[in-house]
Structure formats: C-alpha cells, structure tokens
Amino acid sequence: MTTALRPGFERGVRLRTADDGTAMLLVPEGAIKLNASAAAALALVDGERSIDDIVAHLCARFDVDDARARDDVTALFERLRMRRMLVLA
Amino acid sequence: MTTDVRPLSLLCELTYRCNLQCPYCYNPLDLDGYRDEIDTATWQRVIGEAADMGIVQLGFSGGEPTLRRDLSALVRTAAARGLYTNLITQGTFLDAARLAELVDAGLDHIQISLQAPERELADEIAGTVVHERKLEAIARVQNSPIALTLNCVLHRNNHDSIAAVIDLAASFGVRKLELANVQFYGWAYRNRGGLMPTREQVAHGLEVATAAKRRYAGRMEIVYVLPDYFEDRPKACMHGWGRAFMTVAPNGRAMPCPGAATITSLSFENVRDRGLAAIWNGSAAFTAYRGTAWMPDPCRSCDRREIDWGGCRCQAFALTGNGAAVDPACALSPDHDVIVALRETGSRHPTLVPRRMREATPA
Ligand code: SF4
Ligand code: SF4
Numbered sequence: 001m002t003t004a005l006r007p008g009f010e011r012g013v014r015l016r017t018a019d020d021g022t023a024m025l026l027v028p029e030g031a032i033k034l035n036a037s038a039a040a041a042l043a044l045v046d047g048e049r050s051i052d053d054i055v056a057h058l059c060a061r062f063d064v065d066d067a068r069a070r071d072d073v074t075a076l077f078e079r080l081r082m083r084r085m086l087v088l089a
Numbered sequence: 090m091t092t093d094v095r096p097l098s099l100l101c102e103l104t105y106r107c108n109l110q111c112p113y114c115y116n117p118l119d120l121d122g123y124r125d126e127i128d129t130a131t132w133q134r135v136i137g138e139a140a141d142m143g144i145v146q147l148g149f150s151g152g153e154p155t156l157r158r159d160l161s162a163l164v165r166t167a168a169a170r171g172l173y174t175n176l177i178t179q180g181t182f183l184d185a186a187r188l189a190e191l192v193d194a195g196l197d198h199i200q201i202s203l204q205a206p207e208r209e210l211a212d213e214i215a216g217t218v219v220h221e222r223k224l225e226a227i228a229r230v231q232n233s234p235i236a237l238t239l240n241c242v243l244h245r246n247n248h249d250s251i252a253a254v255i256d257l258a259a260s261f262g263v264r265k266l267e268l269a270n271v272q273f274y275g276w277a278y279r280n281r282g283g284l285m286p287t288r289e290q291v292a293h294g295l296e297v298a299t300a301a302k303r304r305y306a307g308r309m310e311i312v313y314v315l316p317d318y319f320e321d322r323p324k325a326c327m328h329g330w331g332r333a334f335m336t337v338a339p340n341g342r343a344m345p346c347p348g349a350a351t352i353t354s355l356s357f358e359n360v361r362d363r364g365l366a367a368i369w370n371g372s373a374a375f376t377a378y379r380g381t382a383w384m385p386d387p388c389r390s391c392d393r394r395e396i397d398w399g400g401c402r403c404q405a406f407a408l409t410g411n412g413a414a415v416d417p418a419c420a421l422s423p424d425h426d427v428i429v430a431l432r433e434t435g436s437r438h439p440t441l442v443p444r445r446m447r448e449a450t451p452a
Pocket of ligand 1: 107108109110111113114115116151152153179444
C-alpha cells in the first residue's frame with residue numbers, strides 16, 4: 001500500500017466519540033470499539049489527508065516514532081479496507 | 090434493581106403489517122394482536138430515551154417498516170441524537186421519492202431482503218409479484234449515499250440457488266451479503282418441517298459461501314449463518330439475554346429479543362407505561378435470564394457460560410416448555426435429542442403456510 005493514498009470512510013461508516021472520550025466506529029448494524037491509537041488515527045481520516053499526512057500528525061502529537069506509526073496506521077487502514085469500511089483513493 | 094450492563098442496540102419494530110407472505114417470517118402468529126400500534130410521539134420519546142441510555146444503533150424493522158408514513162420523521166429524530174440508523178426492509182416501497190426522503194432524514198444503512206435470485210421462485214416464496222420491484226430498489230439504493238446490505242434467508246426451497254444469490258449481489262456491487270439460514274421463530278417455527286434445509290444443502294452452501302468469501306475478499310463481505318440445528322453448541326443469542334439488545338414491538342411491548350413474546354411464562358412491560366431505561370433495569374422479563382445466576386446445570390459450571398450465555402431462551406422454551414432450560418441446540422443439553430429429531434424433518438415435505446394477518450388457528 002502506498003502511503004500517498006488518501007483514506008476516506010465508506011458509505012455508512014462513521015466515527016463516534018462519546019462524552020467520556022471513548023470512540024467507536026459505527027458501521028451497518030454494528031459498532032467496533034476502538035483503542036486510543038486507532039481512534040486518534042481515524043479521527044484524522046477526512047478523504048483529504050494522505051496516510052503520510054496522518055502519520056505526520058500523529059507523530060507531532062504523540063510520542064511515537066515515524067516507522068512504528070506508519071506500520072500501525074497502514075495495518076489498521078488495510079484491515080478496515082478489507083472489510084469495506086475505508087476507501088483508499 | 091439496576092444493572093451495569095448497558096444496551097447498545099434498539100430494534101424498533103414499527104409495524105407487523107406487510108404486503109408479502111414469506112413462510113419463514115419470524116413475526117408472531119397472532120399478528121392481529123399488534124394492530125394497535127404506538128404513535129409517532131411515543132416512538133420519538135422512546136428514541137430519545139434510547140440515546141440517553143447510550144444506545145448507538147437503531148434498527149427500524151417490522152413487518153414492513155416503510156408502511157409507516159412517519160418512518161422518515163423517526164429517522165430524523167434518531168439522526169438528530171447521533172444514533173446510527175438502519176432500515177430493514179423488503180424494498181417494494183422504496184421508490185425514488187421515498188428514498189430521497191430517507192436520504193434527507195439522515196438514514197445510514199438499508200438492508201434489503203431477497204427471497205431468491207430468480208423471479209419465479211422469489212415471487213412464489215413472497216406469495217406475490219415483487220421481485221422486479223426489489224431489483225429496482227437495490228439499484229436505486231446502490232446509487233444513493235446510503236450503505237446497502239443484501240440479505241437472503243435460506244431454507245429448503247431456495248438453498249440450492251445460493252451461488253446465483255452471490256452472483257446477483259456481486260452484479261450490483263453490494264458491500265455486504267448475508268446468507269442466513271432460517272431461524273425458527275414465529276411463522277418459521279410453524280413451517281419448520283417444510284423449511285428445514287437438508288444436511289447436504291447446508292454442507293454445500295457452506296462450501297460455496299466459503300469459496301465466494303475468498304473470491305470477493307475486499308470487495309464484498311459474505312456472511313453465511315449456519316442453522317443452529319446443525320451445530321452442537323448454541324449461538325450467543327442476542328449476545329446474552331438483556332445484555333446488549335432491546336426490541337420494542339409495534340404495540341409498545343419491550344422485549345430482550347424479537348422472539349421473546351413466544352415465552353408465554355414471561356410478562357412484558359410496555360413503553361406506553363414506563364420509560365425504556367426503567368424497563369431495561371428492572372422489568373422482570375429483562376432480569377429473568379440476565380447474566381448467569383439463572384442457569385441450570387451444566388451451563389452453570391460450563392466454561393462457555395459467558396461466551397454463549399446459555400444459548401437461545403426462545404428456542405429453549407419452544408422445545409422444552411421451560412425458558413430457563415439449557416438450549417437444546419447444545420449437545421450437553423438433556424433435551425438435545427429433540428434437536429436431532431428436528432433435523433430429520435428436513436426429509437419430509439409438509440406444505441408451507443403463508444404468513445397472513447388473519448390467522449384463524451395458530452399451531
Ligand atoms: S419476512 Fe416476508 S412476510 Fe415477514 S415481514 Fe419480512 S417480507 Fe414481510
Ligand atoms: S452447557 Fe450451556 S454454557 Fe455450556 S456450551 Fe452448552 S449451552 Fe453453552
């Protein structure tokens with residue numbers, strides 16, 4: 001997967017952050033609980049930012065190194081793409 | 090009494106009216122008993138209460154929910170509270186105007202059910218001419234901003250068409266296809282002898298679905314739901330009784346699952362009389378089988394007790410007369426032979442009774 005791709009949510013998929021800060025991905029007839037790092041990455045998905053942009057944002061905000069963040073984010077997006085929750089354009 | 094388990098999902102069964110007559114319908118036999126439907130304002134109050142409780146998923150089903158003129162208004166109420174909205178429909182009323190109304194109201198997802206991939210068989214199962222209109226609705230939703238899932242209930246008379254169902258779904262480019270073997274509630278329970286797939290059909294279906302799953306990976310998600318009667322451990326019905334789901338029937342009766350009214354030893358409260366949260370926390374029907382304290386042996390000491398929560402209460406009641414019995418679908422149940430015997434009804438061919446509003450003699 002090239003990290004120049006721009007991820008966006010598929011139809012019928014949205015991120016929901018509750019008052020207590022916990023996040024889930026709402027999908028047709030389901031809800032997927034997200035851990036803090038997945039939630040932070042998905043909060044940056046808007047169909048405009050590339051994977052590179054998202055990784056840069058995460059590295060600026062959290063104490064993670066670039067390679068690790070890139071691997072995690074790419075793996076997460078690929079899993080969601082396979083389940084047709086994310087489109088990469 | 091309060092509980093720390095909180096529901097995630099509410100199914101609003103808006104009406105049991107329907108223009109189709111599927112013999113596998115899970116609606117109750119006494120459809121006439123549900124004609125006194127709760128009104129728009131009551132549904133809106135219930136939806137608000139659901140949001141307050143932290144429910145995130147809302148389903149609108151039936152019967153055929155689009156027969157309620159206020160459907161879009163209810164979707165709008167739910168969307169305004171941030172709830173995710175699903176419409177479960179057979180699609181025959183989804184013309185361009187109705188769909189536009191639902192898009193505008195903020196509907197997130199539509200599930201359309203197909204009876205079969207071929208017109209003749211589909212119309213025969215539905216008991217009326219509907220197939221072409223359904224295909225038009227599928228295409229229309231695919232071209233809208235709303236996510237689409239196709240669903241086909243599998244039973245003896247359409248099981249052999251499974252490959253054609255998959256081809257049809259792929260030709261529309263749908264994102265998800267559910268191939269669900271019939272579950273025996275309501276009319277389906279009454280017709281179980283004629284609906285039960287054969288062991289060969291189930292094995293073949295699983296093989297075809299598994300191959301297709303691989304072929305379409307990343308393009309179309311395919312889910313094949315095995316029939317309970319063919320496995321030796323039960324499913325985690327509703328993720329456990331009173332743990333994640335609530336259903337409100339057309340007449341306002343609040344239940345832990347859509348089939349719960351068949352457990353005639355329980356009494357249910359009505360949203361006309363009491364708030365949703367109070368019913369969830371305190372109503373006898375919700376607390377009856379919540380958690381593990383009610384369990385008999387061998388569930389009580391079984392290491393799967395918090396995985397399947399003892400299986401399906403409705404099935405336990407239907408087959409043993411005791412809602413607190415071990416689900417007979419479990420091979421460890423003392424009543425498992427009832428299930429084994431039922432599998433064999435797949436070799437007989439009784440006539441199917443089409444679902445109808447006026448049913449003189451319930452089985
Ligand atoms: S299963 Fe068939 S008869 Fe029952 S509500 Fe659905 S479409 Fe109508
Ligand atoms: S004994 Fe009870 S808990 Fe154990 S697998 Fe069977 S139904 Fe589930």
